[in-house]
Amino acid sequence: MTRQKSNDYLALDRLAASLVDDILRMTDEEILAEVAADGEDPKQIAQEAKGIFERAVTICGKSRLAAAKKAVLSDRQQGSKVLRLDPGTARQRLENILRQHPETRNKLTLAARNGDGLSDSDVLSMLEDLGELGVISLTEKQDDNE
Amino acid sequence: MAPNEPAVAYLSTADIEAALRALPEAGWIRLRKISHIFAKLSTIKADDLLQEACRRALDGSRRCPRNLDLFEFLGGTMRSIASDTLKAEKRHPHLSLVSVIDGEEDTYEPPDEQPSAEDALIGEQEVARIKQAILLLFEDDPVAQIMVEGIMEGMDGEELRAFTELDKTAFASKRRLIKRRIEKAFPEGRTP
Numbered sequence: 001m002t003r004q005k006s007n008d009y010l011a012l013d014r015l016a017a018s019l020v021d022d023i024l025r026m027t028d029e030e031i032l033a034e035v036a037a038d039g040e041d042p043k044q045i046a047q048e049a050k051g052i053f054e055r056a057v058t059i060c061g062k063s064r065l066a067a068a069k070k071a072v073l074s075d076r077q078q079g080s081k082v083l084r085l086d087p088g089t090a091r092q093r094l095e096n097i098l099r100q101h102p103e104t105r106n107k108l109t110l111a112a113r114n115g116d117g118l119s120d121s122d123v124l125s126m127l128e129d130l131g132e133l134g135v136i137s138l139t140e141k142q143d144d145n146e
Numbered sequence: 147m148a149p150n151e152p153a154v155a156y157l158s159t160a161d162i163e164a165a166l167r168a169l170p171e172a173g174w175i176r177l178r179k180i181s182h183i184f185a186k187l188s189t190i191k192a193d194d195l196l197q198e199a200c201r202r203a204l205d206g207s208r209r210c211p212r213n214l215d216l217f218e219f220l221g222g223t224m225r226s227i228a229s230d231t232l233k234a235e236k237r238h239p240h241l242s243l244v245s246v247i248d249g250e251e252d253t254y255e256p257p258d259e260q261p262s263a264e265d266a267l268i269g270e271q272e273v274a275r276i277k278q279a280i281l282l283l284f285e286d287d288p289v290a291q292i293m294v295e296g297i298m299e300g301m302d303g304e305e306l307r308a309f310t311e312l313d314k315t316a317f318a319s320k321r322r323l324i325k326r327r328i329e330k331a332f333p334e335g336r337t338p
Contacts, residue, residue, distance in 0.1 A: 008273045011298035013229060015280065016187040018297045020221050022325050023179050028172035035175055038330075046174035052193050053166055053174075056200035063205060 085127070087120040094123050097130060104130070156209040163204055165216050173217075179329070180221045186328060187276060188228035195231075199223040232273060283331050290324055 026034075035042045085093065098105040118126075157165070169177075177196060185192035199220050202208040208226075210219040277298070284291035289310055296309045307317045 006270050006273060008270070008277045009229075009232065010300075012187045012232075012273060012277055012280070013225070014300055015294065015297050016184050016228070017225065018302060019183045019325050019328060020180050020225070022321060023176060023183065024215070024217055024221065026176070028170065028176075031172045031175050031179070034326075042171050042175060045178055046171040048193075049174035049178040049196065050169075052197045053200045056197050056204055057163065059197075059201050060204045 085124065087123065090120065090123045090127060094127055097127075155211060157212055159204055159206045162210055162216070166200070166203075176217060177220060180217070181224055182329065184221075184224045184228040186331070187280070188232045189272060189276075190228055190231040195224050195227055198227050202227075232269070280328065280331075283327055284324070287323075290320055290327075293320055294324060 023031075032042050035045060098108070178192070181192040181196035181199070184190075185195050188195075199208075202223055203210060203220060208219075208223050210216065281291060281294060284294055289312065293306065293310050296306050301309055307314065310317060310320070312320060
């Protein structure tokens with residue numbers, strides 16, 4: 001349920017909006033003259049306001065970095081699912097996939113086709129590549145982890 | 147752009163940042179004045195209000211229509227933040243933003259959507275107190291006080307002028323007096 005705004009709240013809000021309208025209608029010269037009439041330094045006030053803006057820029061930059069870091073970590077966690085396979089299972093899995101996808105098998109080098117000379121990390125890397133290329137689905141990769 | 151392709155409706159965050167960086171001194175002072183007005187009639191510090199408005203504009207959480215004046219856009223954003231803050235007062239005493247220079251992030255916390263009955267009562271009392279403080283500023287000037295009350299009731303323009311029975315020159319002068327007196331009343335940008 002949304003609470004109805006009080007009359008006092010509406011009164012203050014209207015007054016603020018009206019005063020801000022007056023500020024928006026003022027020319028730059030009138031703004032500067034008003035500050036000078038108050039004995040204040042326009043340069044200093046402007047500098048302070050710009051400093052506040054720069055702090056906002058910094059906050060936004062940090063937020064963007066945090067979001068990017070989170071995305072990278074998330075990607076790494078997804079990739080590590082395949083890397084957690086034990087070498088024997090991974091090798092077996094690669095052989096099965098190549099048997100089921102002869103067109104892919106034909107594109108590989110002779111050594112890769114037979115699995116000869118491939119290190120464990122080569123096998124895992126190939127599984128990851130096949131996953132990224134869409135030859136095996138994410139579900140297949142997840143099934144391997146179970 | 148193709149002839150029938152619709153124009154982009156909103157400024158990008160990069161456009162907003164570039165427009166702000168290009169502001170002259172008077173532009174920054176204008177923004178500062180606007181933040182002080184909304185801060186005076188709310189309970190948030192003016193600097194925090196301006197910073198939060200800039201942040202929302204720069205991270206795209208508030209979007210600026212291309213046909214809207216940048217000051218009106220940021221003023222509207224500040225108005226919205228001040229409104230939320232006023233309603234959240236007392237429930238979030240740590241609302242003031244912490245400088246990132248100290249290694250801390252912005253601690254602004256949006257208000258709860260549904261305040262408790264007790265919170266609502268406290269908020270109402272705070273709003274009433276601020277309103278009374280504003281009206282007391284014009285105790286010595288009955289015409290100005292009537293004018294402020296008229297604005298608070300939603301009058302503006304010719305209707306307000308007729309209500310005060312002032313000619314155009316005197317009316318404009320009285321408006322300036324009201325603005326100046328409220329601006330000077332609470333230099334910290336926060337009501338007592």
